[in-house]
Amino acid sequence: MEPFRVHILGCGSALPTLKHNASSQVVEIREKLFMIDCGEGTQMQLRKSKIRFTKISCVFISHLHGDHCFGLIGMISTFGMLGRTATLRVYGPKELGPVLDSQIKTFCQGLEFSVEFHAVDTTKKTVIYEDRSLTVESIPLKHRMPTCGYLFREKPTLPHIKRDMIDFYHVPISQINNIKLGASWTTPDGDVIDNSRFVEPADAPRSYAYCSDTRYIPDLYKLIEGVDTLYHESTYASDNADRARKYHHSTARDAASVARDAHVGKLFLGHYSARYNDESVILKEAQEIFPNSYLTNEGMVFDV
Ligand SMILES: [Zn+2]
Ligand SMILES: [Zn+2]
Structure with missing residues (x-):
């Protein structure tokens, strides 16, 4: 079976800690690499992971909080220094377009590759990327600003x-x-x-959904029904449920409820608040509702 796996580069939240990096991951599907979110420090994490920079063709940004995009311009600049010539496609909320444009004009003059920006409508589920082997759909989320998740689906293969x-x-x-x-x-x-x-018969097509950041959406399950693997933010455990509500984040209980209702195969948790020294409380809470739950960590690679 062809590889379909996820490399975790960062699974912390907004406040920097020594334990976790800001959000970023790389989805590897049949030789292709797609990045989701690009928090500060992502390129150092890429170096550690030994992922080949040049093979990243697209970056999908969920929203414009710094812990999801402060690393993007740095990474683009490095791609320039490494002599990249292939177009880099960046997908994200429309507000990212002018910011990126201005940063590139200021910091990356003379880039020898183009950065193609694609605005994503964060209010609806729609296919935003398609090639011979997969599609990527947007997943509307509810956060303090326009935000969407991303759903990667393999296309059926021949027998x-x-x-x-x-x-x-x-x-x-x-x-x-x-x-x-x-x-x-x-x-x-x-x-x-x-x-x-x-x-x-051909192998069943696999699917991976990324949902960060978002408050609990009781009917989110309808948009990700039956995916093999779900990454859902769990910034807090229920001891901080009021904080989760206030900042439009989810608890482990929320994440696990979505996983259970959507009948997913596996749930991966992340975007941990700096308040937790030990995330086992988050894991335990999720597993009580959805046993097949796992914590993510920097450097972790899992199969979808
Ligand atoms: Zn965040
Ligand atoms: Zn956020």
Whole structure:
């Protein structure tokens, strides 16, 4: 199965700590790398992770709080110094466009690659990126400013060929693609061999949803129903529920409720408040509602 995994570069929240970096992660799907959020310090985290800078084609920014985007201009500047020529696509709320433009004009004169900005409507779920193997959709979230999450979905792939059956019936190589697309095979004697003899079903397409930052949205589950893996912010545990409400963040209980209602496979927690020295309280609270919950940490890599 082709890789579909997530590299955690930062899973802290706004206040810097020695323990966590600001939000950023890289989604790796079949040789392609997509960054989600780019808090301060992201490029140092990239260095540590040994992810190849040049392979990042797109950056998706959830909202314009500094802990999600202060690292972007620094990273763009570094891409310039490293001699990047490939276009970098940046997706985010429309307010990011003029800010980025002005920063590039001020700090990155003579860039030899273009930065293409794509404004995302944070009020609705819509496909904002598509290529041969996947789509990315926006997920409207509720925070103190326009904010959206992102949903990465693999496209269905063609079935696997049963090599031994191909050999057995002497099917020529030139016909293999047709067989993958559903064709049957007629032998030289005129016998029709059904397509199902030659193929095994394709792997089920996988999906990953990123939801940070947001207050608890009781019907968010409808937008991410059945995703394999969900990252949902859990800035606090319920001991700080009033704070979560005030700053439009979620508790571990909220995150786990969304995961349970959406019937996701796995839940990953992050965006921890600096108030927690030990996040096991966050994990415990989530697992009481949704057992398949995990804490994220810098340097962690998980399969979707
Ligand atoms: Zn944040
Ligand atoms: Zn925020």
